[in-house]
Amino acid sequence: xxxxxxxxxxxxxxxxxxxxxxxxxxxxxxxxxxxxxxxxxxxxxxxxxxxxxxxxxxxxxxxxxxxxxxxxxxxxxxxxxxxxxxxxxxxxxxxxxxxxxxxxxxxxxxxxxxxxxxxxxxxxxxxxxxxxxxxxxxxxxxxxxxxxxxxxxxxxxxxxxxxxxxxxxxxxxxxxxxxxxxxxxxxxxxxxxxxxxxxxxxxxxxxxxxxxxxxxxxxxxxxxxxxxxxxxxxxxxxxxxxxxxxxxxxxxxxxxxxxxxxxxxxxxx
Amino acid sequence: xxxxxxxxxxxxxxxxxxxxxxxxxxxxxxxxxxxxxxxxxxxxxxxxxxxxxxxxxxxxxxxxxxxxxxxxxxxxxxxxxxxxxxxxxxxxxxxxxxxxxxxxxxxxxxxxxxxxxxxxxxxxxxxxxxxxxxxxxxxxxxxxxxxxxxxxxxxxxxxxxxxxxxxxxxxxxxxxxxxxxxxxxxxxxxxxxxxxxxxxxxxxxxxxxxxxxxxxxxxxxxxxxxxxxxxxxxxxxxxxxxxxxxxxxxxxxxxxxxxxxxxxxxxxxxxxxxxxxxxxxxxxxxxxxxxxxxxxxxxxxxxxx
Numbered sequence: 001x002x003x004x005x006x007x008x009x010x011x012x013x014x015x016x017x018x019x020x021x022x023x024x025x026x027x028x029x030x031x032x033x034x035x036x037x038x039x040x041x042x043x044x045x046x047x048x049x050x051x052x053x054x055x056x057x058x059x060x061x062x063x064x065x066x067x068x069x070x071x072x073x074x075x076x077x078x079x080x081x082x083x084x085x086x087x088x089x090x091x092x093x094x095x096x097x098x099x100x101x102x103x104x105x106x107x108x109x110x111x112x113x114x115x116x117x118x119x120x121x122x123x124x125x126x127x128x129x130x131x132x133x134x135x136x137x138x139x140x141x142x143x144x145x146x147x148x149x150x151x152x153x154x155x156x157x158x159x160x161x162x163x164x165x166x167x168x169x170x171x172x173x174x175x176x177x178x179x180x181x182x183x184x185x186x187x188x189x190x191x192x193x194x195x196x197x198x199x200x201x202x203x204x205x206x207x208x209x210x211x212x213x214x215x216x217x218x219x220x221x222x223x224x225x226x227x228x229x230x231x232x233x234x235x236x237x238x239x240x241x242x243x244x245x246x247x248x249x250x251x252x253x254x255x256x257x258x259x260x261x262x263x264x265x266x267x268x269x
Numbered sequence: 270x271x272x273x274x275x276x277x278x279x280x281x282x283x284x285x286x287x288x289x290x291x292x293x294x295x296x297x298x299x300x301x302x303x304x305x306x307x308x309x310x311x312x313x314x315x316x317x318x319x320x321x322x323x324x325x326x327x328x329x330x331x332x333x334x335x336x337x338x339x340x341x342x343x344x345x346x347x348x349x350x351x352x353x354x355x356x357x358x359x360x361x362x363x364x365x366x367x368x369x370x371x372x373x374x375x376x377x378x379x380x381x382x383x384x385x386x387x388x389x390x391x392x393x394x395x396x397x398x399x400x401x402x403x404x405x406x407x408x409x410x411x412x413x414x415x416x417x418x419x420x421x422x423x424x425x426x427x428x429x430x431x432x433x434x435x436x437x438x439x440x441x442x443x444x445x446x447x448x449x450x451x452x453x454x455x456x457x458x459x460x461x462x463x464x465x466x467x468x469x470x471x472x473x474x475x476x477x478x479x480x481x482x483x484x485x486x487x488x489x490x491x492x493x494x495x496x497x498x499x500x501x502x503x504x505x506x507x508x509x510x511x512x513x514x515x516x517x518x519x520x521x522x523x524x525x526x527x528x529x530x531x532x533x534x535x536x537x538x539x540x541x542x543x544x545x546x547x548x549x550x551x552x553x554x555x556x557x558x559x560x561x562x563x564x565x566x567x568x569x570x571x572x573x574x
Contacts, residue, residue, distance in 0.1 A: 021367055023445040024336010028475075053446035054334060054479040101333075101447040101482035103489070105279050106417025108296045109448070115295075134335045134445055135366035136414045164549040165340070168409060169367040175412035194504065194515060201508035205515075205542045207549055230515050237474050237519040 008074050009151040011124040012046070014266045016185065017143070017156040021173030022166045023134035025159050026190035028056040029236050030226070030255075031131040034157075036243045037259035039085050043126040046077060046087040050116060050143050051133040052102050052109050055092035062239025068093045074119035089120045106138035113139060117146035127266065134169075136176045144180055154266055155183035157223065160214060161191040163207040167214045174218050185223075185265055187215045188258055192225035195250075221265075224258040227251055281452070311456075317428045318460025324436040327458065328495065329466040333483030334476040335445035337469045338500035338538075340369040341548055342567075343442035346467075347374075348553040349571040351397035356437040359390065361427055362401035363454055364444035365413055365420045371403035375551025379404055387432040400431050417449035424453045445479075447486045455490045465493035467535065470526075471501040472518035477526050484530060496533035498570055499523035504540040505562070515540060536570040538563050 009015075018031045028051070035045045049057040058064065061080050068089075069076050077087035091102065091112070104112070122128065130147070133139055147153050156177055160170040170187070177184050189211025194203045205228060215222035226232075229251040235242035246252055279296070280286035287293070288303025296302075321327070330343045340362070347360040362370035371377050371391075379391045381404045390398035402413060402423060415423075433439070444450055466487055470480040480497075487494050499522060504513050518524075527534040541563040547554035555564045 022336065023367070024334060024471075053448060053482070056475055056478070059475065059478065099481045099485055101486040101489070103279070103447045103452065103486055105449050105452060106420075107298045108279050108292075110416075111295045111297055136412050137366055137420065138416050138449075141414065141416065161336075163545045165369050165372055165545075168369070168372055171410050172367070172412040175410050176414055179412065179414065194513070196506040196509060196511065197513060198511040199506060199509035201506055203504070203507065203542055205504065205540050205545065207542070207545045228515055230513055230517060233473060233515060234517050234519065237517060 008118060008121055012122050012128045012151055013125065014127045014154045015130065015147055015151055016127060016154055016262070016266070017130045017132060017182065018159060019132055019140070019156045019173050019177070020134055020159045021136060021169035021176070022160065025161045025166055026226075027134075027159050028060060028131050029232070030157070030159050030188055030190060031129050032057060032060040032236065033232075033242060033255045034259050034262065035086060035129055036241055037255050038127055038263065040243050041259065041263070043263075044085055044124060046122050046125045046128040047089075048116065048120070048128060048130045049088065049090035049092065050113055050139055051131060052091050052104065052112065052139065053133060055090045057088060057131055058090050058092040059239055060236050061086070061088060063088060065095075066093060071121055073121035075121065077120055077122060087122060087125070089116065091116070109138045110142040113142035114146050117143065118150055136173060140176065144182070153182060155185040157185050157262065158187045158220070159190055160187060160211050161206045162189055162204065162210040164210060166206075167210040170214060171218065174220070184218075184220045185262060186221035187211055188223050189225040191228045194228040197230075221261075223261055224254055226254045226258070281456075311425075313425050313429050314457055314460050317425075317457050320429060321433075321439070321458070321461045324433070324439045324461070326437060327439045327441070327461065327463045329441045329443060329454065329463065329492065330469060331443050331451070331466045331483050331487070332445055332469045333447060333479035333481075333486075334470065337471045337476055339445075339469045340364070340373055340442050341544065342467070342469055342498060342500070343440050344370060344373040344548070345553060345555055345567055346571055347397060347399075347438075347440050349555060349568065350438050350440075351394060354396055357396050357435060358438045359398045359400070359433050359436050359440070361439060361441045362399070362403070363424050363427065363441060363450050365402050365415060365423055365450065367444060368401045368403035370399060370401045370442055372551055373548045374399050376404070377409075377551065381405065384432070387430045389432055398433065400427055420449050421453040424450060425457055428457050447482060451486065455492060463492065465495040467495050468497045470497060470499055470523050471516045472499055472514070472522040473516045474520040476516075477520060477523070481526065481530075484532070494532055496535035497523050497527050498535050499537045501540050502537035535573060536566045538566045538570075
């Protein structure tokens, strides 16, 4: 599919969707952590948060509610730092009241996403990560249709937790990818076991092994498993850079290895 | 500016403001709505009102946030209510994209049948009926890639065309968010009496952030809130018995939110690996491990409603 290099996406090298199908598995958390890990590896990263009902990324990056401005090439994304290594655009920025519900039906969501995707002046990026809400509906179709118009979509990462209730929905998301021609870059299993900080006993709170089984079942790559880690949950809550705070943790090495594998598959595509 | 989208609500295709409100600008349906074509009230609303008039209690299970345990709660609420064999209970799953209820209720692979009186739901027990789009899919890989209007049509059918019989309780499990499914369920039930909503959350601010929006939604559509349940509220290590706050209540958890918003906190359910296992196996956690701390909290929540 020809890319329509018309400015806003023309300097974005790779576009990766973060999908699930299931809610609450950690799409936004994984998107944020991968972005931070890739930035630590020296890449320029952007995040597009198209979860209209529950935009979580601004809080995870301690961005709060900045004013957003437009320039000639569109909306200026919000940068987490002066060096502009990590950019974010989220519907969260456009809400006057953060507690106000965005109660929109499909057509309006579709129109909004269309504006988002085509009108953000990303500038030069190595990777644009697109965080999505759960499901296989208006937002997902809109994001895909609009991204394809302006750029190539390299593929999608699918996030699941180990249980069958989760992989059951992710299987359907995999079908969505196959039907819409999105390459599956791999599966990440989040909340994969909890190691008690007091006694080191590992508890499989959300069951075990589902991510790998799903990868085998669907012929996808298993990118890795990220454990349940209260330090990560707290970091995310407080908008801190987990990669900087806990570089020696098992969680960090899991995320780091997933980001490395992702980079390699993007570069060899 | 001209291009700045304001996050106002869609006024609804049947409202006076349809197509005319400032929030309609940019919506692909604006012309259709403004022409008045959508304003006639949907006859299904009255039909559903008639059909469900004998249902004594209707409870919606909502969150706003995904993955907090709505389906888990809905299923166990249904099981507990149905443990009184004199009560007729039904569980309706309106999560069109991610229907979890068939698996959690041990009904994977079941299909629905149509008869003269409508669709027959799938029965778990004599007095416990379930309906979900999951029963209309022939394979676990089938994706339901539908836009809003088609999802709304399905929900209308579930309410109007399912032969529920006379029910004591209708529990409705919903997907995360505040969108088509939520607007539709409220709209289609608008000619009936709905007891209210049970709101599910987990302790972290990332969840509460979305849950507050859901609460605003309920207030906007005048849906009473029965109370809030906080799931995944701490984990007691089975080995050393120490508690870890895996999903930390950094902003005071559901307790603080309920105090701020003057809402009842129905209970705090701890994390227990056996809950996930029961759900995966389609069994009732409350039956399988009745003495666990989590099961006891569930029992007390359900009894208090």
